[in-house]
Structure formats: structure tokens, C-alpha cells
Amino acid sequence: MDKQTLLAVLQVLKKYNLKDTELLLKKEAHVTEDEVKAEPSASGVTDVLAAYKSEGDPRRYESFYSSLKNFIEKSLDIHKCELSMVLYPVFVHMYLELVYNHHEQQAIQFFYKFSADQEWYYQEDLVQLATVTKAEHMAGNQLLDNFKGSKFTIRMSRDSYNHLKRHLLEQKLNILLTIIQDHLFIDVFDGVPRTKQQIDATAGGMCGEARREANKTKVLYGLLKEPEINITVEDEDEGQETDDKPKKKKAKKDSQLNKKQKHDPNAPQLTRIPLPEMTDQMKLEKARAFKEGLRRINLSAETLPSICFYTLLNSYHGVTSVDFCEDSSLMAAGFADSQIRVWTMTPNKLRAIKTSDDLNIIDKEADDVYERLMDDRTSVDCRLLCGHSGAVYATSFTPDRTQMVSCSEDGTIRLWSLLTWSNLVCYKGHNFPVWDVHFSPLGHYFVSCGHDRTARVWSTDHFQPLRIFSGHVADVDTVQFHPNCNYIATGSSDRTVCLWDLLNGNCVRVMTGHKAPIYSLIFSPCGRYLASAGADKNVLIWDLANGDLISQLKGHKDTIFSLCFSRGGALLASGGLDNIVRLWNFSKLLEDHENESTVFVFFFYRNESSAYEIMSYPTKSTPILSLHFTRRNLLLATGPFKGNS
Amino acid sequence: MADKEKKEGKVDGCVTSECLKVMAESIGIGNLPDGASDCLSSDATYRIKQIIQEAQKFMMHGKRRKLIPTDIDNALRLKNIEPLYGFHASEYTPFRHASGGGREVFFQEEKELELADIINAPLPKIPLDITIKAHWLSIEGQQPAVPENPPAVSLDAQKLEALDPNVKASILKPKAKANLNPVKTKHKVKIQEKVKIKEVTTHEMSVEQQLYYKEITESCVGSDENRRSEALQSLATDPGLHQMLPRFSTFIAEGVKVNVVQNNLALLIYLMRMVKSLLDNPTLYLEKYLHELVPAIATCIISKQLCLRPEVDNHWALRDFASRQMAQVCKQFSSSTNSMQSRVTKIFTTSLQDEKAALASHYGALTGLGELGTEVIKAFILPYVKPEGERLRYILEGVLINNADRISADHVKQTLLKVVPPILKITRDSPDDLEEYKQEFGYLGPTLHQAVVKLRQSPSSATSSASNPVMSVFRPSLSISQPRPQFVLQQSTPSRPSTPIRISTPGTAGSSGPQQKFVIVSGARPGTTSGATPGTVFPSTPGTPSAGPTLLKVVSSNPGSNPSSQKIVMVSMASTSDNTTSSNTDSGIGIRSIFSSENKPS
Incomplete structure (x- = not known):
């Protein structure tokens, strides 16, 4: 948190008369009273908006943007795709600067001239952006807050980045330079510039892509060690079964348990998060689940699940x-x-x-x-x-x-x-x-x-x-x-x-x-x-x-509202407003991924998704709101019947 | 509001300043300056768009595709604005469009309601409670063809398959290419042929389907009427028959071929009823099988002979029924590429033009054309009225009287009188000159004139609007008072077995025993039902509103001479006559109930 923001926060606290919090924050951040006072009272939250203040000639925006576009189009093919990612944020911020500085006509003109060039996945945001044509509208608009408050992140190879920087400095395109410095975060990496496909796969976020360091932390994604109480309960329960069965099951179960007892290096410690005590009922439940799990059908592309569909009738939307x-x-x-x-x-x-x-x-x-x-x-x-x-x-x-x-x-x-x-x-x-x-x-x-x-x-x-x-x-x-x-x-x-x-x-x-x-x-x-x-x-x-x-x-x-993995994780089911339940071959997908991951430096993209679709099951007129695999791998699906309307 | 939202997605809609001025006036602000209204309008536009964007979130979380007033209310509440009360009621808001003076307005019609009416209105019905219904969407990976599931191959998909040039191309290409340059592309052709063969051979029916096929076909042509109606019902409603369609169409086509030769009228009727059921099935797309079905239907319309005893059996009804099916086929499948209707019309006209053809064929051609609509009648039937009339005169008034021909001629005449007058009424101007008619239509001129005049006198029936003008407009022209030639029913001529090839050349006597009954079904058209005689039922197309009651008239042709043995039952559309006598026809008429379907009083 930089000092400016801190002061802004203190200002707000003062304004709403939250004295204790203010004092506490001051103490923690080691801000002296003088510094607060030295800051003029205008440094409210709205001040962040002032970043758009600019004396630039409104007529020059269009030519600047066009020149940037030309530059990108003329650059080498390997850089072109990466560089073109700059266009959208630059476009947005230029537009906002025009609006902020009360050049309404120019702003609208600018918008209509260039908005169609932007990627299709930004169009929804652009529709929202187009509604803002007056500086007064800028306050309180959620989308604008995002553009103002956070920097748009773009990943770019070092070569492309240098290429862009050189161009901007040489041409003395001040407006562009300020925008890129103030509002963009360019995450530079060393390596080959990415292809259009690679970029498109990860682009689309409202604030650009994820920064690389955001994903550096280790995630302990392994499963928790199963508590051992299972064994005793299991025995009691299985006593009711016929005589020849328990032996088999026991052997199986032991092997499974042994496997789990080996410590998974990716699993978090049981005590990492305080977990609730196991109640008797939970233990019983676990045992039941385990028993039913043994009767589970192992699904694959060859053995597909049955799907039971529960239609909600007379639900009136x-x-x-x-x-x-x-x-x-x-x-x-x-x-x-x-x-x-x-x-x-x-x-x-x-x-x-x-x-x-x-x-x-x-x-x-x-x-x-x-x-x-x-x-x-x-x-x-x-x-x-x-x-x-x-x-x-x-x-x-x-x-x-x-x-x-x-x-x-x-x-x-x-x-x-x-x-x-x-x-x-x-x-x-x-x-x-x-x-x-x-x-x-x-x-x-x-x-x-x-x-x-x-x-x-x-x-x-x-x-x-x-x-x-x-x-x-x-x-x-x-x-x-x-x-x-x-x-x-x-x-x-x-x-x-x-x-x-x-x-x-x-x-x-x-x-x-x-x-x-x-x-x-x-x-x-x-x-x-x-x-x-x-x-x-x-x-x-x-x-x-x-x-x-x-x-x-x-x-x-159409929009997907429901996803579910089969027990065991071999299949993935999805369903949504298009009234179709689709099954995907997840185990094959993982297999391919493991084989290919060494070859592709960044990732995949050759993985044709159609190769993984196993089947689709349309309903008559019922969107799928929920999917659920039972313990024995029967797929349950639900939705309200919509009729012909 | 949903409409508004949709519009804004496409064009940049806004609240105009004129609009704002009107709103200002409505709350008593007279002269809103232009500047103020401009400023307000742009702000209002912005706010409304913001709210609609928020409302979309509620729509999506409501798992809907349609924005409803509640979403707007929720969005307003998010913005701390009081929601608009009172817009909850209807689930569908009809917006009306009005334009004038270069302006377009969408508005919602609001009727003024009497408060008393609302208060005194009975309570609305309690809506049905929410219930859960379970069904199998898939059984071990296979989607069962139960009514809850959509048909395995949707109508659109079948259509696409039928129309997809690739499918056709894959069949046509190898041949064409092989013909053009057999040397060059030999290798390629081979590959293509392989592919083609694979496609063709994958057509297999499961055991269940085979059983079903057997059951259905047996029931359809069997003797049990209840089973038959069940089987036809199944054909008409079951989804998932798509795979068996080629078998059924072949069954029908082959069946017609055989039974025409055998003159087995009953079976032909059963087969045509199967055609009707298949046509009625909303999940089937028959275009790919028309090459088998259309010839079969056409055969049943214009074949010279369809039954063993043409002068006795009611093959007219079959022709009528098949004509309706043909019209249905044309309506459903005629397109610019297959030019179905013109081809069918051609078949009929060729038969009509053939002067040597049997009168029965002419009758079929006339009914077939008559079902195809006004334009067809105008273009193809009217020119033939005169020559046809001459032929009829020759038979009806001629010396060589032959009973079979006479009946045929009478039928042809009735058909013409049924089909032509409505058209004449439309195309000709009011004062109908008898001489003109005589000149133009020859023998039939006077009767046509009479019918047209009668039509003009009763305008009500002409305006009884229905989709098909021909079907709804024509009026009964057959009535008891009409002068008609005497029926000579005394037959002592030895009955001659009729050859399947050709019998009804003039002079060939039909056979009839002494205990003969005639059922003349004329003017039988869709929607006609008979309530009078139990068991006497007529072809009908479900869904067409019945136009008028069918009356049964009993005419003893010669009361004095032989009252007990001869009866002619004519079923006509005389909706005007009131003195009706219903008669119970007896056993001699075997086929009268074949056309029955469930939705009829019997």
C-alpha cells in the first residue's frame, strides 16, 4: 500500500468519524499526524479519478491510436499478437480520458471508430463502457472503478516489450506512454512470444490476464488422510453381510487404506485447518459411503452411466x-x-x-x-x-x-x-x-x-x-x-x-x-x-x-449451470440452458495432457475438445440446473420443465 | 421491458429529449428548456442502461433467458431505488407497435378495468403444485425413446439429412465421376465407393424394432379393427420411428403394387391409412421416402380399377382419401427443388387428358386436382369441363347404357359440380348468363350455372373462412330435388369376372347381384362427421372443424317395383335441407367403417 492510498483511507476514516480505527491504522502504518495534515483535503477517494486529468488535444487521440495500430500491424508476425493485446486497454483508457476531460463528441466518435476492432470477448464490457459519455457518470460505475483502480495486466515476452517501448519513446507518443505506464501492468517474461491461440486461451479477464507471480505459491491440493476410525465401523457393518463377501472386501479395503496412509506430499496436514470433530453419525455415514463405493460401477467411455432425470413440473419459471x-x-x-x-x-x-x-x-x-x-x-x-x-x-x-x-x-x-x-x-x-x-x-x-x-x-x-x-x-x-x-x-x-x-x-x-x-x-x-x-x-x-x-x-x-465429476473422476458431466447433458472423457483428457505436457512449453491447445465429448443427451424442454453422481455412479439430473414458451 | 433490453443490445437506444418533454408535461412542467431536457435525457439513458445491466445478473442467476420485471425491481433495490410496484403480474408483456408521422412507438396496451368486475370475479384456479417426475434420460449410455425424451433424430435433423447435398452427393458422385473420366479418378472413386458402401450397410434394426415392425404391419392390414386403430395411433404419435421409416415406406409401396393387381380394396385402404398416420406423425420427416409413397398414393387415386366389383364397391372413397393424403404431401414437402406439386399435378392432368382412360381414373384425377387448391382447379380443371361434359353426356344420355359407366359418370359429374362452382363464383362476374355457361361448358353448363347461382344466393357459406378455400367454400350440389338420371338397377346380365387390366371401357357391363346396395359418398371431406348412422363413418382429418352435418338420404329408386332389394344411400353435404331421414344401411356395405378414427362419434 503506498502512502497516497493510505492517506486517502485515513481521510475517509476521518470523514466518517471512525476515530479508533484511524488511530490504530496510523499507529500500525507509522503515519504521523503532520503527514496527514500536509495532504490537502481534496485527496479523497475521488482523487484517483484525477489520474485521467490531461491537457492533451482531444483531436490527437484518434491519430495516436491509429498510429499505434499501424505500428502493431506492421511489426513482425511473432510480436504482432502480443502487441495487439495492448490495444484494448489503451483504447479504453483513451476513451475514458476523453470522457473525463469533457470531450463528449470526440469520445463518442473515437468509440465508434475503434470499438469494433476489439476482440469479441470484450464487447460486453464495451457495451457497458459506451453508456458512459459524461464525466459525471464516471463516479460510481463499477466497470470504471475497475479500470481506474487496478492495472490491466498483459503478459508479454521481453522482445515484444522492448519493441513496443522503443517505438513509443522514439515517436514521443506521450499520451500513449503515460497510459501504458499508469494503467497497464506488463508482465514481461523471457522466452518465445506467444501465438494468437495461446493468447486467446487465457485472455478475456476484465482486468487482463493473471500475473505470473500470482500463481507461484504452492497449493496443497492432495486429499486429506482418511481418519482411521473407518476400520472398526466397517467391521461392524459388514457383519451383517453374507459370509463369503466380507473377506474379499476386507482385502480390497485394506489395500485401499494402505494406499491412502502413504503420505501424499501434496496433501495438507490434518491440523492445517481446524477440522470439525467426527460425530458418530458422520462415522456411520463414512462407513456407508465406503460400502456403497465398493459397488460402484467404474465408468469409462465404454461403460457409460445411466441418467435419471427429475423434471420439476408446474414450476412456472x-x-x-x-x-x-x-x-x-x-x-x-x-x-x-x-x-x-x-x-x-x-x-x-x-x-x-x-x-x-x-x-x-x-x-x-x-x-x-x-x-x-x-x-x-x-x-x-x-x-x-x-x-x-x-x-x-x-x-x-x-x-x-x-x-x-x-x-x-x-x-x-x-x-x-x-x-x-x-x-x-x-x-x-x-x-x-x-x-x-x-x-x-x-x-x-x-x-x-x-x-x-x-x-x-x-x-x-x-x-x-x-x-x-x-x-x-x-x-x-x-x-x-x-x-x-x-x-x-x-x-x-x-x-x-x-x-x-x-x-x-x-x-x-x-x-x-x-x-x-x-x-x-x-x-x-x-x-x-x-x-x-x-x-x-x-x-x-x-x-x-x-x-x-x-x-x-x-x-x-448456451450458458452452463452445472458440472459434476463422476465418482472416481473418469467422466465429467455438464448441463445448462441448452437443455443438453453432455459427458466428457476426463480420464482421456488427463492422459493426453500428461503425454503432451513435456512437449508444449506453455500448454496444449492442440487438444481438440470434440475428442473428449462422449455423448450428449438432450431433454425436451428442460434446462439442466443440477447434476449429481450417486455413490454408485448413477447420474441424477434436474431441471424445471419450460414448455414451449 | 424485455423487449427494450433486447433492442438496446443491438442498437444504441436512448430516451429522447422529446420523450422527456412529454414526461415533464405529464407531471405539470410545461416548458422544459431544450438544454435541460437534453441533459436529463442522456442521464436517464445512462441510468436505465445501468439498471438493465444489473437486472441481467438477476436473470442469469434465476437461470432464465428472459428478463422479467422482478429482475428490474431487484436491480433497482440494489441501487437503493424504490422498485416500481405493480408490474409483477403478467409473465408475458405484449408490446404493441404503432408508427405514424415518421415516428415509431412501442407501447403496452392497458385496458380500463371495472373495479366491481375484479371484486366480483370468481377466484382464479389454484395453480398446480410443483411435482417431480422422474424418467431415464439414458440407460447405460443409450437414450431410450420414451415420450419424455426428445425424438432420437429431431425433425430438423431429418430434414437436414434429406436436404444435405453431401448425403446426396455421396450417392451420386461416384457414378457421375466414373462416367465422366473413368481412367483418371479410378482410385479416388474406389475410396468414395467404399465410404458409400459403409454408410449403406450400417442400417440395422434391433430385435425390438423388428418385433415392433412385425406387430404394426400385421395389425395394420389384419382383420381386427381395434388393433388396427391402436397400431395406426402408434404410427401417428410415437417418436423414434425414424429408423424404421424405410421399411414402412417399402411395405406400403409393395403392398399397393400387389393389391392393385389383386384389386384388394380393403388392403389398399389400410395401406393409405398407414400413409396418413405416418404423415401425421410430428417427429417424422418423410421427404426421403416420397419416391415410394407418392407413386403408391397416386396409384390409389387414378388407377383404373381398385376393387373387384367397381360398380358395387366404394373405391371412390379410397380415391378421395388418397387425394387428401396427396394434397397433404404436396403441402408439406413441395419445394422449389423437388417441385412436388407440379409433378403431382402433371400426373393428374395427363390422366385427365387421356380420353381413353377409364372414368374412374378421371374421377381420381379430378378429386386429386380438386384437393390441391383454387389455382390448380382454375388452371387444370376448368379447361376440361367441356370435353368431360361431352363424354358424360355420351354415357349418361347415350344409348349404350352400362351400369358401371353410368355410376362412374355420375361420380365424375358430382365431383365437377362440387369443385368447379366455387371457382366460377370467384372468377366470374355476378350476372350469370345461362347461355354463356352452355357455350363454355357444354353439357354441364346448365347444372354449373344453377350451382353458381345458388352459391351466390347464400353468401354465408362462402365466407365461412377456413384455410383451404376449396374445401370450405363448396356447397352441396347434390340434393334430392335435383333432376338426375334414373338408376337402372335391374341386372340380369351375367356377372363377368373383371380383369385386373382393363374393364371399364364403354360397353363392358359391370356385375351386380340382385341384393345390391349402393353407398354414394359424395362431398365427403375432412371434418365431416356423421352422427346419424351408427357405424357409418367418413374420412376425416382430425383437427379440421366440421363444416356441417352430413345428412343421410334414403332414396328408393323405384318404390313400386323392387323396394326391398334396392337401396341407394347417398351421403351428401346438404346442410340446408331439414327433412332428413336417417337410414341404417345394412350389411352389404363392408367398407364403410374402414375410415374410422378415434375422434369420431360412432
Whole structure:
């Protein structure tokens, strides 16, 4: 933080009369009272805008931009692509300078002359930019704040960079030089300039590409060591099985356990993040999951899964989210009219816990005490949860299925008990619509994200967030917990995917390449890969070890809202507004990647995505809002029927 | 608002300053200076765009493609602006367009409502509760063809396949190339042929499909009417029949070939009903199979002989029915490339031009042309009215009276009287001169004149609008009062087995036993239903509104001489006559219920 900004912050604190904070900050930053006073009072936040102040002749902007364009077109082919990346940010900042300096006509003229030249993935931003034609509009516009506040990052080889610098200095193009110095961050690397394809694959972020050093931190993407309690519970459970089976299974299980006990160098320590205590119920659940996992069909391109589709009828376009619980026994749907409905997917009905009077008389020593807690008279197939006052944008179950969180347009996150079927806690903090919420794979923690451009991690027993992850420059649309609970991934409207460390709140990976907002994220079961998808209709696969883009899966014709890895991670399923469930061969993709990674210095790009698409299954008129693989690898899909309208 | 948003994506829409002035006036600010309104309009444009951009986020998170008023409200709330209340109601807002004086306006029509009406209105129905329905989207990788899933090959895909030049090219190319330069491209051709062969051989039916095929074809031509209607229903509605389509079309084509020779009327009718079902199936695209189906249908329309006893059996109905199917085919598949309609028209006219052709063929050609629409009738039937009339006169009034010919001639006449008058009514001016008619149409002139005059007198039926003018406009021309030639039904001529090749040359006597009944179905057209006689049903196309009740008239041709043995039942479209007698025709008519379909009262 440079001094200027610090002073600006202090100014704000003073303005809002936050004396304690001001003092504290002064003390920490070692700013003396004199320095604050020396700064003229105008150094408010708005002052940052003044960076656009310029005395330049408005008529010269066009010629400057044209000359830059000509220069780039005439330069060598290997540099051309890299250099052309400069054009977009320069264009934007020139336009903003014109607007800021009240040259409205010239600004509009400038915009219409050159906006069509920009890459297609910037057009959406340009539409927004075009609405700003007056200096008064510049304050408070989110997009402009991003351009002002953060530098547009461009990766460029040293050769190209020197080429550009030399040209600018020789021609004395002052305006261009200032813009490039003030508003651009050129991340220079040594090596061969990149090709157009390589650039296009990672371009598209609202603030340019990710800086290289942003992805240098080591990410412990390995899975956590399985706790050992499994063995005892497993034995008890398997006693009920037929006699010949347990032996086989035991041998298998032991081998699997042994494998896991070998320490994965990429796995974080169990104690890195304080994890919740395993309850008895969780242990039982683990054992059940393990047992069912043994009966799992191992999917591949040859053995495809069956897909069971649950169509929500009569929903009147009101379904905003659907979620399955881990063992596929429950399904929750959030509605635009702020309801949440929970359905049971099994013959077991949804029961409520007995009243306190009745609970007093049950035998607490009995073996089936959990069973006795429940009141059979209350069993129904579908439960309605009311409490929110806005559309419910996401729901998430705890792994033990006793609780559920939901987030809503009203800015709150609510925790529901699935025993009493009532609201337990209302977490307030986002203040703006909350777009997504997810429980951690072990429960207790959950993460949320929303319109306020932050993601937050909460624990169920605190009403305030434990961590706030800020850094995105637009809405954070989706969030996901890493299987080892140490990281979260966020996808945002600024077209970046970020990975954050839960321990210290740092952003450890920034991944650019999406060309539109991201609406769905999923970690591979092994923890190393991340798949993301959204409005740009592509599924992108990232390697978290280094933040590289591995592949781009093209095929969908509309926004993708749902992704899911099969158990075991051999297949990836995707679905969205184009009413098609697609299956991708993820194991083949990884195989190819490993074979090729040594050959390609930067990455892939030859990997034709169509080679990985296995099948697509269209529905009649039902967009796919949720996909979920059961423990035995049956794929469940859901969506509301939209009819012909 | 959705529309507005869409427009702004394309063009740079804005709130104009005139617009702002109008708004200012509406709240009582009279003279807004130009500068102020300009300034305000640009600001309003900016703010509105900002709000719509925010609203889009809510749309996307609502998993929708359509921006709704609630999204705008939410966006306003984000900006700390009070939402616009009262715009929640309708899910679809119709915007109307009005232009004038060089300006274009989109507005939303708002009706004034009586408060009392709203208060007194009964409560609306409770909307259906949300339910979950489960189905298999895929079973071990294969998408089952259940109604919940879309058809395996969509109509568009089938269409594309039929129209894709590559598909055709792959069939045509090797031959063409081999002919042109056999030496040069021999190697290439070989490769292409290989590819082609592979494509052709991959066509296999699964065991289930084979079973289905067997079941359906057996039911369709079998004797059990219930099974048949079920099978036809299945053909008309089931998705995923695409793969079996070549088999079905071959089945129909071969079936028609065989049964025309055998003169098996019933089977021909069954096969035509299969054609109708296939045409009705919304998931099938038949274009690739028309080369088999069209000849089959055409055969059923203009073949000389379709049944063993032409003067007894109602092959007219089959011709009518097949004509309608042909018209349907033309309507669905005619395009500039295949020129289906003109080819079909040509078939019919050639048959019509052939003076030696049987009258039955003429009848078929006339009905076939009649179904194709006004223009076709004008161009192809009108010129033939006169020569046809002469021929009819020759038969009807001539000396060589032959019963079969007489019936045929009568049918042809009725068809002409049915098809031509509506056209004449449109094309000719009001005072209808009898002499002119006589001159132009010869023998049929007077009757046509009479029919046209009658048509003009009742304008109501002419305006009863329907999509097809011919079908809806024509009025019953067949009525009891009409002078008609006597039917001579006394047959003592020995019945001669009719040869399949040619029988109905003038002079060839048809055979008929003493216990003969005639069913003359005239004017049977889509949508006509008969409620009077149980079991007497007529061809109908589901969906076409029925134009008028069909009346059954019993005419004993000669009450004195032989009342018990002869009955002629004429089914006409006499919607005006009121003295109807319904008669129960008895067993002699075997084919009357063949055209039945479920949606008819029976």
C-alpha cells in the first residue's frame, strides 16, 4: 500500500468519524499526524479519478491510436499478437480520458471508430463502457472503478516489450506512454512470444490476464488422510453381510487404506485447518459411503452411466437452484418466490424430531436411539421451508444431512435444521444478494459469495464470517470447497477463477481464460483439477498445481449451470440452458495432457475438445440446473420443465 | 421491458429529449428548456442502461433467458431505488407497435378495468403444485425413446439429412465421376465407393424394432379393427420411428403394387391409412421416402380399377382419401427443388387428358386436382369441363347404357359440380348468363350455372373462412330435388369376372347381384362427421372443424317395383335441407367403417 492510498483511507476514516480505527491504522502504518495534515483535503477517494486529468488535444487521440495500430500491424508476425493485446486497454483508457476531460463528441466518435476492432470477448464490457459519455457518470460505475483502480495486466515476452517501448519513446507518443505506464501492468517474461491461440486461451479477464507471480505459491491440493476410525465401523457393518463377501472386501479395503496412509506430499496436514470433530453419525455415514463405493460401477467411455432425470413440473419459471445431498437421498430446490422445498429421493420419508416432552421419555441407551428420536406421524415426501424474503439462489446440505444452508437475494444466508425443519440461524453480512453457498465436505464450515464481490467463509457456530476473500472486481457468482477443506475456488463475473487459501485468506491462484461470467465450478475428486464453466458455453479445465489451463471443452450452445465429476473422476458431466447433458472423457483428457505436457512449453491447445465429448443427451424442454453422481455412479439430473414458451 | 433490453443490445437506444418533454408535461412542467431536457435525457439513458445491466445478473442467476420485471425491481433495490410496484403480474408483456408521422412507438396496451368486475370475479384456479417426475434420460449410455425424451433424430435433423447435398452427393458422385473420366479418378472413386458402401450397410434394426415392425404391419392390414386403430395411433404419435421409416415406406409401396393387381380394396385402404398416420406423425420427416409413397398414393387415386366389383364397391372413397393424403404431401414437402406439386399435378392432368382412360381414373384425377387448391382447379380443371361434359353426356344420355359407366359418370359429374362452382363464383362476374355457361361448358353448363347461382344466393357459406378455400367454400350440389338420371338397377346380365387390366371401357357391363346396395359418398371431406348412422363413418382429418352435418338420404329408386332389394344411400353435404331421414344401411356395405378414427362419434 503506498502512502497516497493510505492517506486517502485515513481521510475517509476521518470523514466518517471512525476515530479508533484511524488511530490504530496510523499507529500500525507509522503515519504521523503532520503527514496527514500536509495532504490537502481534496485527496479523497475521488482523487484517483484525477489520474485521467490531461491537457492533451482531444483531436490527437484518434491519430495516436491509429498510429499505434499501424505500428502493431506492421511489426513482425511473432510480436504482432502480443502487441495487439495492448490495444484494448489503451483504447479504453483513451476513451475514458476523453470522457473525463469533457470531450463528449470526440469520445463518442473515437468509440465508434475503434470499438469494433476489439476482440469479441470484450464487447460486453464495451457495451457497458459506451453508456458512459459524461464525466459525471464516471463516479460510481463499477466497470470504471475497475479500470481506474487496478492495472490491466498483459503478459508479454521481453522482445515484444522492448519493441513496443522503443517505438513509443522514439515517436514521443506521450499520451500513449503515460497510459501504458499508469494503467497497464506488463508482465514481461523471457522466452518465445506467444501465438494468437495461446493468447486467446487465457485472455478475456476484465482486468487482463493473471500475473505470473500470482500463481507461484504452492497449493496443497492432495486429499486429506482418511481418519482411521473407518476400520472398526466397517467391521461392524459388514457383519451383517453374507459370509463369503466380507473377506474379499476386507482385502480390497485394506489395500485401499494402505494406499491412502502413504503420505501424499501434496496433501495438507490434518491440523492445517481446524477440522470439525467426527460425530458418530458422520462415522456411520463414512462407513456407508465406503460400502456403497465398493459397488460402484467404474465408468469409462465404454461403460457409460445411466441418467435419471427429475423434471420439476408446474414450476412456472420459478426454480432458481437445485441441489442434491451427498448420498443422493435428498433434493432441495430454491424458488424465486423465496421458498425452499426439500424432497426425499428414497422411500424413507422426511420425518421431524419428536417434541421435547416426547424426547424426555425415550430410552437414551437404546441402540436405535436415533431412530427413536424421530416422530413417525410427521412423515411426508416433501417439506417446505419458508424464511427468506427473496429468490433462493443456492442451497447446500451438510454431509450428515441434518442441516442445510441457503442463500438468497435478500442478502442473508440461513441455516436450517432438517430434524426440526425450521430455521436455526440467519447469517447477515453480505448485504447484497448472495449468489452461492456451499458446505465444506466435512460440514461445519460453509462458504458464500455474492454481489458484493467477496466470498466469505463461515462456521455454523459464528454469526460473523471467519474469512472474507476480496479481490474480484465484479460479482462472485459461484464458489466451491476443495475436497480437502483447505481451499475454496471462486468464479466471478470479472471472468476469472480464483483459488483462495482458507488458512490465511490469500489468493493463491488466479486463472483467466473465460470470456464471460462463470456460473459453475467443480473440483476433480483427486483434488488436483478444477473445472469451470459459465456463460461463454465452454468448460475449462485447470491444473491447480500451476494454475495452467489444460483444456477447453466446447460443445454447449448456451450458458452452463452445472458440472459434476463422476465418482472416481473418469467422466465429467455438464448441463445448462441448452437443455443438453453432455459427458466428457476426463480420464482421456488427463492422459493426453500428461503425454503432451513435456512437449508444449506453455500448454496444449492442440487438444481438440470434440475428442473428449462422449455423448450428449438432450431433454425436451428442460434446462439442466443440477447434476449429481450417486455413490454408485448413477447420474441424477434436474431441471424445471419450460414448455414451449 | 424485455423487449427494450433486447433492442438496446443491438442498437444504441436512448430516451429522447422529446420523450422527456412529454414526461415533464405529464407531471405539470410545461416548458422544459431544450438544454435541460437534453441533459436529463442522456442521464436517464445512462441510468436505465445501468439498471438493465444489473437486472441481467438477476436473470442469469434465476437461470432464465428472459428478463422479467422482478429482475428490474431487484436491480433497482440494489441501487437503493424504490422498485416500481405493480408490474409483477403478467409473465408475458405484449408490446404493441404503432408508427405514424415518421415516428415509431412501442407501447403496452392497458385496458380500463371495472373495479366491481375484479371484486366480483370468481377466484382464479389454484395453480398446480410443483411435482417431480422422474424418467431415464439414458440407460447405460443409450437414450431410450420414451415420450419424455426428445425424438432420437429431431425433425430438423431429418430434414437436414434429406436436404444435405453431401448425403446426396455421396450417392451420386461416384457414378457421375466414373462416367465422366473413368481412367483418371479410378482410385479416388474406389475410396468414395467404399465410404458409400459403409454408410449403406450400417442400417440395422434391433430385435425390438423388428418385433415392433412385425406387430404394426400385421395389425395394420389384419382383420381386427381395434388393433388396427391402436397400431395406426402408434404410427401417428410415437417418436423414434425414424429408423424404421424405410421399411414402412417399402411395405406400403409393395403392398399397393400387389393389391392393385389383386384389386384388394380393403388392403389398399389400410395401406393409405398407414400413409396418413405416418404423415401425421410430428417427429417424422418423410421427404426421403416420397419416391415410394407418392407413386403408391397416386396409384390409389387414378388407377383404373381398385376393387373387384367397381360398380358395387366404394373405391371412390379410397380415391378421395388418397387425394387428401396427396394434397397433404404436396403441402408439406413441395419445394422449389423437388417441385412436388407440379409433378403431382402433371400426373393428374395427363390422366385427365387421356380420353381413353377409364372414368374412374378421371374421377381420381379430378378429386386429386380438386384437393390441391383454387389455382390448380382454375388452371387444370376448368379447361376440361367441356370435353368431360361431352363424354358424360355420351354415357349418361347415350344409348349404350352400362351400369358401371353410368355410376362412374355420375361420380365424375358430382365431383365437377362440387369443385368447379366455387371457382366460377370467384372468377366470374355476378350476372350469370345461362347461355354463356352452355357455350363454355357444354353439357354441364346448365347444372354449373344453377350451382353458381345458388352459391351466390347464400353468401354465408362462402365466407365461412377456413384455410383451404376449396374445401370450405363448396356447397352441396347434390340434393334430392335435383333432376338426375334414373338408376337402372335391374341386372340380369351375367356377372363377368373383371380383369385386373382393363374393364371399364364403354360397353363392358359391370356385375351386380340382385341384393345390391349402393353407398354414394359424395362431398365427403375432412371434418365431416356423421352422427346419424351408427357405424357409418367418413374420412376425416382430425383437427379440421366440421363444416356441417352430413345428412343421410334414403332414396328408393323405384318404390313400386323392387323396394326391398334396392337401396341407394347417398351421403351428401346438404346442410340446408331439414327433412332428413336417417337410414341404417345394412350389411352389404363392408367398407364403410374402414375410415374410422378415434375422434369420431360412432
